[in-house]
Amino acid sequence: KKDLISITDFTKEEYLRIMELAADFETNPNQELLKGKVVASLFFEPSTRTRLSFETAISRLGGRIVGFADPGSSSATKGETLHDTIKMVSNYADLIVMRHPLEGAARYAAEVSSVPVINAGDGANQHPTQTLLDLYSILKTQGTLDNLNLFMVGDLKYGRTVHSLLQAMSEFENPIFNFISPQVLQMPRAYKHHLEEKGIRYFEHEEFTDIISEADIIYMTRVQKERFSDPMEYEKVRNIYILKNSMLENTKPNVRILHPLPRVNEISTDVDNNEKAYYFEQALNGMYTREAIIAHVMNLK
Numbered sequence: 001k002k003d004l005i006s007i008t009d010f011t012k013e014e015y016l017r018i019m020e021l022a023a024d025f026e027t028n029p030n031q032e033l034l035k036g037k038v039v040a041s042l043f044f045e046p047s048t049r050t051r052l053s054f055e056t057a058i059s060r061l062g063g064r065i066v067g068f069a070d071p072g073s074s075s076a077t078k079g080e081t082l083h084d085t086i087k088m089v090s091n092y093a094d095l096i097v098m099r100h101p102l103e104g105a106a107r108y109a110a111e112v113s114s115v116p117v118i119n120a121g122d123g124a125n126q127h128p129t130q131t132l133l134d135l136y137s138i139l140k141t142q143g144t145l146d147n148l149n150l151f152m153v154g155d156l157k158y159g160r161t162v163h164s165l166l167q168a169m170s171e172f173e174n175p176i177f178n179f180i181s182p183q184v185l186q187m188p189r190a191y192k193h194h195l196e197e198k199g200i201r202y203f204e205h206e207e208f209t210d211i212i213s214e215a216d217i218i219y220m221t222r223v224q225k226e227r228f229s230d231p232m233e234y235e236k237v238r239n240i241y242i243l244k245n246s247m248l249e250n251t252k253p254n255v256r257i258l259h260p261l262p263r264v265n266e267i268s269t270d271v272d273n274n275e276k277a278y279y280f281e282q283a284l285n286g287m288y289t290r291e292a293i294i295a296h297v298m299n300l301k
């Protein structure tokens with residue numbers, strides 16, 4: 001069976017295949033490939049986009065959905081282990097989509113499950129389906145995934161989307177990474193090591209207004225309040241970066257601002273109508289990309 005737990009579970013060829021399929025689903029989103037199949041949607045942590053775009057994708061593919069959006073309604077609250085939940089659900093369903101607050105929970109679920117598991121986010125670790133929709137968004141707006149200067153801004157320590165995106169973009173030609181974060185939220189050492197091993201250039205900054213003109217993609221992230229053990233530490237960094245329209249005046253004409261969303265205040269709402277803002281279209285791309293991921297994992301196309 002094919003699982004998607006870490007973005008590195010897929011090859012570059014598979015990323016490109018998903019892009020091809022996503023473009024096909026964008027042209028024709030309603031294809032009955034999941035007719036007669038049941039997908040379990042298990043969200044042990046809050047979600048708007050990932051859950052709703054997955055569930056819309058499943059509906060558009062003609063499949064049926066079982067599951068929960070509120071872990072409080074599952075027997076986990078009575079002390080049932082993840083092992084037992086997955087063992088049983090994998091007997092009910094043909095595919096499991098799961099979000100969980102613990103790093104490694106998705107990999108463990110895949111080991112227990114007899115059907116494919118797709119990781120919809122595990123703690124601060126990985127969010128591979130977000131990365132595939134990010135790649136699709138970058139390809140659509142830049143026309144290529146090669147030779148791009150990526151600015152990753154905000155919470156690079158706990159932001160799982162940037163961890164997966166870094167690994168995926170490192171498979172393409174000649175990327176440059178600019179990491180903008182306060183010291184306490186820097187990109188973890190293991191991900192920087194991944195780039196060093198491949199000889200890929202990266203730079204770390206605490207400010208970016210003076211270098212923003214070099215960016216092809218500005219990937220903003222939310223400071224992940226739920227991952228901080230000390231609320232006072234969160235207070236120190238919560239408003240650290242706020243992207244405003246005035247900051248975009250000297251940027252490249254084709255630069256695009258991405259954000260996995262939800263946004264708190266790290267992108268001022270005055271940016272929303274700027275032609276360089278792409279985050280809402282990015283979220284729509286998530287539906288086509290998740291149709292593509294399901295089709296690929298289940299070998300439906």
Ligand code: CP
Pocket residue numbers: 046047048049050051121130260261262
């Ligand atoms: N981007 C993302 O994962 O959003 P949700 O938390 O709303 O699913």
